[in-house]
Amino acid sequence: MKDIASTDINRFVRDVTAGRTKANVKTKARGRAIVRGGAGTAARAVGLLGGIFTYAIGQGIIEKNPAHGIRKQADRVKDRRLTEQEYREFGAILRKASKNDALGIAVAVARFLALTGCRRSEAVSLKWTEVDAENSCLRLEDSKEGASVRPVGLSVLDMMDDLSRDEHDTFVFPGTVEGKPLVGFPKYWKKVLKGTILEDITPHVLRHSFASVANDLGFTEATVAATSMDF
Template sequence: MSKLTKTVVDKSEPRDRQYTVWCGELKGFGVFVLPSGTRTYFVDYRNANNVRRRMKLGRHGQITAEQARTLAIQALAEVSKGNDPLENRNSARKAISVKELCELYIAELEAGRILGKGGRPKKASTKITDLGRINRHIIPLLGKKRVTHVTKADVTTMMKDIMAGKTRGIEKTEKLRGKSIVRGGIGVASRTVGLLGGIFTYARDDLGIIEVNPAHGIRKPKDAVRQRRLNEDEYRALGRILANAAEDERYTRTVEMIRQIAMSGCRRSEVIKLRKTELDTVGSCFRFEDTKEGQSVRPMGLPVLEYFDERDMSGDSPYVFPGERNLAKPFGSFPRHWEKIFAGTELADITAHVLRHSFASLANDLGFTEITIAALLGHATGSITSRYVHTLDAALVMAADTVSGYIHALLNGAELTHTHYALDRGSRKAALVRFLTPHQDSTAQAETSQRLAA
């Protein structure tokens, strides 16, 4: 037998039955010729279990004889190492795609077996966000690739495509006339890479189909830090806007909710879904059952406390702000009302998160520490022990009173000159007098205050 070359293969005429032409130089390398005239290169070998295997290398015309010879040499080299190249190829072909991996991940997500922050199952709102990023960004850009073939370069390309808006579009939602506007951008790209990293971690740790997470170590763009906060003039403007909106009965409830968000620093969803059982007016605190940080106990400033004390809590609805048509659900018109209340005003650019950020910023202006502000807002760093306490630190309640009271005054149009509470001796002395002489009448209390001030 001679060396298998292009000339030899071309001269191999088809017969009535398939036959094989072997290479005289490389054992196991050959080409079989079909009656149709198709010629296919292959390599023949025995694996580590002494099982004979025949692996196709490609059709003559699509690859050359020399290219087929190189592939045969590589395959035989793998065999010499104890590997089975045909088995490896079949396994790679059977490997699931990124789309199939995402479907498995979504099933686990819906079953509550994908854990999020604090080792807790992901919340419904987070699931919706994850599904959106999977279906609108990850699957369109990487869905067809085999999971085992995805590289860091592929993930980086996906990230840049999202940043460039390649996946932007408008999609219909399940709601009547509902639509979802997909924009992409830096923030979405960065968070989508983070989600993809979680999906690949699931593929590595739970499914065992990859050994290295290709999304780890990707240099992600820094998300824009939100700097918007209200200054004191804008707080007064907010008060005027809300007062004007409250003249329309349709917006009365939304105005009240916005004021509570501004004075408490709560998240929008926490106020909208606030349950009566989560109000502890005796303890002057919120006892949220389920927030972004899990269970959370937060101080309630005096203006907020007095509002809830005066609010009518009768009725069968479990919510403080029930739906207009369905009392079993929370108030659902808040987003639409917000847009109408602020449309065309000087505060048209603000969001509920701006009110929360402004609450924290004002608390900082008034001299409260980062750990105190974190506790006021219910951040994880400030509520690590909140699950174990039943009464709040008096200093924390005082901080909530100070910040809420200051914002309440600004919303009502007051002109104030704020100072650090720790440096305001007059306020401290007045508070001490009231604490130490709770049973004196107002005249005696005033005299005592004057003596201390002197």
């Protein structure tokens, strides 16, 4: 701790921002740790370091916090989140789009993403065998973190009850080919939002908004993480 200087942290920030710490490491049977680096990651890491050094000062280990005053490059990634009014607009857009039979499944996926905070890939590949209605959760067999249990609200289960389900359907959101999930969701997403005031948002915006709203409502980070994982 005593040997770390501000020059070391400045060098660390430059390296992380430039992506020199990026890695793709296998962590378990079906899990991977993907580290991309970047300005946002560097800024968060310095914030964590500052907290560690502050604790060290309180313990009498060091006298000065070397992370103080470190200039952090602005993160170019927009942390876009929907406002309350935009959520209303999004709902209205989905209701209108649902009148088009060709967009019905895509609309259901979009509504599911907004209500669960799941990743797009997790929604599209969701199987009926992974839906545990009795315990109000999804039991994903293979997510980014491997097998994962995600609590969901009654609104999600009600939405699934409303879906037209064929006895041969494996996937909750089936595509046009029997036994296959919906493909080309990004294309459908653009069709649903084209020409609307929310044309610029992505599925990840719904994911980030879900976590932000949960935080606003006072849920702990651990609870939010257990619900949708890895924001």
